[in-house]
Amino acid sequence: xxxxxxxxxxxxxxxxxxxxxxxxxxxxxxxxxxxxxxxxxxxxxxxxxxxxxxxxxxxxxxxxxxxxxxxxxxxxxxxxxxxxxxxxxxxxxxxxxxxxx
Numbered sequence: 621x622x623x624x625x626x627x628x629x630x631x632x633x634x635x636x637x638x639x640x641x642x643x644x645x646x647x648x649x650x651x652x653x654x655x656x657x658x659x660x661x662x663x664x665x666x667x668x669x670x671x672x673x674x675x676x677x678x679x680x681x682x683x684x685x686x687x688x689x690x691x692x693x694x695x696x697x698x699x700x701x702x703x704x705x706x707x708x709x710x711x712x713x714x715x716x717x718x719x720x721x
Contacts, residue, residue, distance in 0.1 A: 625657035631684075632692040648692050656682040656693065656710070680710040 632648040639645050661679040678696055687710055691698045696712035 625659075626655045627657070628653050629656050629658075629694040631687065633688075634690055651691075654682055654684045654687070654693070656680045656684070658693075658696070658712070661711070676714060678712045678714065680712060681707050682710060683707060 631651045631654045633651040635649045658680045661677045699711045702709040
């Protein structure tokens with residue numbers, strides 16, 4: 621059912637390191653490539669200060685059971701994951717929202 625929409629995406633995991641000032645810094649390193657179908661879930665428009673932007677939540681479907689909250693998938697940040705028997709349902713938000721869908 622989802623096989624035609626499945627594409628390969630880069631999964632990135634958080635790595636906590638320390639900088640020169642002994643501060644903890646979160647970096648994202650490539651973890652592996654996963655196969656996923658991503659589609660917009662809902663769309664809200666915000667207007668203010670003469671700007672009009674869209675806030676879009678995305679949902680992804682994958683067979684990969686190792687996706688976790690806080691991971692990044694090709695420009696999206698994972699908010700939470702629902703594990704089901706066949707597929708994992710991944711709820712994501714856009715990292716750099718430029719107001720375009």
